[in-house]
Amino acid sequence: MLRWGSLLFHFGLLAVLAGHIAGLLVPVSVYRYLGVSDEAYHMAAVSGGLPAGVATLAGALILLYRRMTVPRIRSTSSAGDRVALVMLAIVLITGLTATTLNAVNHTDFDYRTTINPWLRGLIVFRPDPDLMRTVPIAFKIHILTTFVLYLVFPFTRLVHALSLPLGYLKRSYVVYRRRG
Ligand code: HEM
Numbered sequence: 765m766l767r768w769g770s771l772l773f774h775f776g777l778l779a780v781l782a783g784h785i786a787g788l789l790v791p792v793s794v795y796r797y798l799g800v801s802d803e804a805y806h807m808a809a810v811s812g813g814l815p816a817g818v819a820t821l822a823g824a825l826i827l828l829y830r831r832m833t834v835p836r837i838r839s840t841s842s843a844g845d846r847v848a849l850v851m852l853a854i855v856l857i858t859g860l861t862a863t864t865l866n867a868v869n870h871t872d873f874d875y876r877t878t879i880n881p882w883l884r885g886l887i888v889f890r891p892d893p894d895l896m897r898t899v900p901i902a903f904k905i906h907i908l909t910t911f912v913l914y915l916v917f918p919f920t921r922l923v924h925a926l927s928l929p930l931g932y933l934k935r936s937y938v939v940y941r942r943r944g
Pocket of ligand 1: 765777780783784787788809810812813816817818820852855856857858859861862863866875879903906907910
C-alpha cells in the first residue's frame with residue numbers, strides 16, 4: 765500500500781503542481797505570444813490535469829486507508845498525519861470537481877484571465893478582488909480549501925516538502941517521531 769500510494773500520490777502531485785504553475789503563474793499573454801490557441805491550451809490542461817489529479821487522489825486515499833487500517837501505522841500516527849491526508853483529499857476532490865464542471869458545462873470561463881492575475885497579485889500582496897467576481901463557485905471552494913491546507917501545512921509532516929527531499933529517491937524514508 766505504501767509503494768502504490770506513495771508513488772501515485774507524489775508523482776501525480778508533481779504533475780498537478782507543474783500544471784498549476786503553467787496555468788496560474790504563467791500570464792496568458794505568454795501563451796498568446798507563443799501562438800498557443802485557447803482551445804489547444806484547455807485541451808492540454810484537461811487531458812493532462814484530470815489524469816494527474818485522479819492519480820494523486822487515488823494515492824492519497826490509499827495512504828489514508830493504510831493509516832486507518834494497518835494496526836502498526838494506526839498506533840504510531842499523530843492527529844496531524846491524519847489531518848494532512850484528509851485535507852489533501854478534500855483539496856484534490858474540490859480541484860477535480862471544479863475542472864470537471866468547467867469542462868462539462870462548456871462555460872466561457874477562463875481562469876488564465878481571472879484567477880491567474882488575482883493569484884499573482886496575491887503573491888505580491890496586491891490582490892484585486894474584482895478579478896474573482898465572475899469565478900464559478902466550484903473554483904472558489906477549491907481555492908478556499910487550499911488555504912486551509914496551507915494553514916495546517918507547517919504543523920504536519922507535509923513540511924518535509926520544503927526540504928526538497930531528493931535523497932528519498934535513493935534511500936528509504938526516515939520518519940521522525942515525538943519521543944514516547
Ligand atoms: C491558491 C492555490 C490554487 C489555485 C488558485 C488553484 C486553482 C485551480 C484551477 C484554476 C484549476 C483548474 C485547472 C484546469 O481546469 O485546467 C485547478 C484544478 C485542480 N487543482 Fe488547484 N489550485 C490551487 C492549489 C492546489 C493545490 C495545492 C492542489 C493539490 C494539493 C490542487 C489540486 C488540484 C487538482 C487535483 C485539480 C484538478 C485537475 C488538475 O488541474 O490537475 N490545487 N486548481
